[in-house]
Amino acid sequence: xKIKIKTVQVTDIDKLVEISRQTFVDxxxxxxxxADLKRxxxxxxxxxxxxxxxANPDSQFYFAESGSRVVGxxxxxxxxxxxxxxxxxxxxxxxxxxxxxxxQLGVGQQxxxxxxxxxxxxxxxxxxxxxxxxxxxxxxxxxxxxxxxTQKHIFTLGNSVQSDWIMTKILEE
Ligand SMILES: CC(C)(COP(=O)(O)OP(=O)(O)OC[C@H]1O[C@@H](n2cnc3c(N)ncnc32)[C@H](O)[C@@H]1OP(=O)(O)O)[C@@H](O)C(=O)NCCC(=O)NCCS
Numbered sequence: 001x002k003i004k005i006k007t008v009q010v011t012d013i014d015k016l017v018e019i020s021r022q023t024f025v026d027x028x029x030x031x032x033x034x035a036d037l038k039r040x041x042x043x044x045x046x047x048x049x050x051x052x053x054x055a056n057p058d059s060q061f062y063f064a065e066s067g068s069r070v071v072g073x074x075x076x077x078x079x080x081x082x083x084x085x086x087x088x089x090x091x092x093x094x095x096x097x098x099x100x101x102x103x104q105l106g107v108g109q110q111x112x113x114x115x116x117x118x119x120x121x122x123x124x125x126x127x128x129x130x131x132x133x134x135x136x137x138x139x140x141x142x143x144x145x146x147x148x149x150t151q152k153h154i155f156t157l158g159n160s161v162q163s164d165w166i167m168t169k170i171l172e173e
Contacts, residue, residue, distance in 0.1 A: 001066065001105040005114050008061035008073070010054055013047055016061065019070050020045040023097035028157070031134065036158025056081050062114060064098070064107050072098035074111040076118060083130070084153065084166070091119035093129040112145055119171060126171055130155065130164040142167045 008016055021041050029037060043049070053059055058081035064072035075095040077083065082092040093115050098107045119127045130153060131138050139149070147167040155164045 001071075001102065001107055003064045003066050003071065003107055003110055005074075005110065006063045006065055008054065008063055010051060012063070013051055013054070015063070015070055016050055016054075016073070017045060017047055019063075019073050019097070019099070020050065020095075023073075023099060026100050027097065027135070028132075032157055032160070036160055039158045058082075059094075060118070062111070064111055066102070070099075071102040072096075072107045072111055074115060076115050078122060078124065084128075087126065087128055089124060090126040090128050090168075091115065091122065091124045093127060096129070108141060109145070112141075116169070116171070124171065126168050128166055128168040130166055133163045133165055139165065139167070142169075145169065 024041065024045065025037065053075070054061060058079045059075060059077045062074045063070045064074070073095065074093065077092040077094050079088070082090070083094060084092075093112070096108060096111050096115070098111075116127055127147075128150075129142070129147070131142065132155070133152070147169045149165045150168045151166045152163050153166055155162050
């Protein structure tokens with residue numbers, strides 16, 4: 001599907017809160033308690049927190065747009081904005097989500113290509129991300145794009161402690 005990729009501005013905050021919450025619930029709603037989810041959304045996807053993330057010069061958010069509809073989004077981090085300190089010369093894909101009814105149409109692939117292009121432009125050595133150990137569909141998507149599972153780390157959703165795989169794609173010189 002043909003999309004436009006647009007840098008998210010602070011004036012887009014309402015749309016960003018909405019798509020962040022919607023895609024998170026669609027992805028993780030089934031596997032988590034309502035209380036855990038509610039607490040997670042309130043803590044992570046509120047206007048103040050997302051505005052602060054948008055203001056960080058080492059983070060960028062992008063919308064995938066089809067016409068005027070936001071059908072997906074991407075958040076990338078470099079330098080100290082990364083959520084792990086172990087990859088100083090890499091770029092992190094912290095969030096990549098496509099709205100359910102637009103999945104399997106190539107939108108995620110275009111967002112992933114965009115992140116990799118940014119990493120190359122910034123002369124980063126690798127692109128990495130954390131993915132929930134039970135999110136096998138997403139892992140499959142990254143594997144076919146050349147990412148490898150490199151290590152595990154711990155992720156907390158509300159009261160439950162879960163494991164993420166770190167997946168890494170080394171970039172060519
Ligand atoms: C994981 C995710 C980002 C992938 O995005 P997507 O838009 O569904 O993925 P794409 O359509 O680009 O690619 C997925 C599959 O569709 C195929 N595809 C790509 N373009 C296509 C097209 N035009 N028509 C049909 N299929 C297509 C791809 O080959 C791929 O197939 P494969 O899995 O057999 O390799 C998306 O499914 C998503 O948001 N999932 C829920 C949230 C999530 O898990 N995020 C990751 C958290 S770490």
